[in-house]
Amino acid sequence: MLYVHDVWVNWFEGEENGYNICSFHEWRKSDGIEILDQAPVLFIDDQTFQYIENDLQDIPQTMLDQIYQRAYIRKNQERKVVDYACVITDGKSILAFDTMGYHIPIRKSKLIPRQERLVLDLIQGRTAKTFKIPNYTDKEFHILSLPPKYMVGLTRKERQLKQLLMIALDQLEVGNSIQEVRYWLTEWSPENYSEIKGMSYKQVWDSLYQELVEGWSERHEEFCKQIIKGQTFYEDIWEREQQPYSTKSLRS
Helix, strand or coil: CEEEEEEEEECEECCCCHHHCCCHHHCECCCCEEEEEEEEEEEECHHHHHHHHCCCCCCCHHHHHHHCCCEEEEECCEEEEECCEEEEECCCCEEEEECCCCCCCCEEECCCHHHHHHHHHHCCCCCCECCCCCCCCCCCCECCECCHHHCCCCCHHHHHHHHHHHHHHHHHHHHCCHHHHHHHHHHHCHHHHHHHHCCCHHHHHHHHHHHHHCCCCHHHHHHHHHHCCCCHHHHHHHHHCCCCCCECCCCC
């Protein structure tokens, strides 16, 4: 078994999409960094890596058996055993996960660049292990879990706000009010007001969604601010993302 030590981890909990597990350069001072005193390293096949990084399904039991209580976390100078935690790589990407005692990768983290290089050095000359994933099916994406192509190239702030906008759109769809959907499409495309008045609910909704799901801009951000207005919880999220953030000053 291969191991790495003193691994800085910035856990993102309950994330089913790899694009929400922020790389080191997007870590913030407000994030809670932990240290894995020791973590096993597994060199695994591409499919298993993608399955763990981009889903919240059961990890293959054979993998769990290999890593059981082989990781330790350091807290307040204490060294505590962790049931199921490790660092995985497919030879290109690297990810740490912790199941928090369950059988799914509840917490996930990228590593700092120096430790990523160390992991890749450790697996040099080795062959990736293949794990059987029971009942494997391709992941289904939806409005609250967008396909990666809609998040590529966005910053952490932009991804957060885009997800917030998608939550607001989902609520709008649940409301099933053609007047409300027409209003918001008109806000986005006022030049199409006359055409929008004659569109069916499905046409209006599909048009609004397609317009907003593509890319990200200041216009998207302002629209997000408007559509969540009056919803305190969402407004707080929007306001937090407007604050200037500093990245962690860590060894890289």
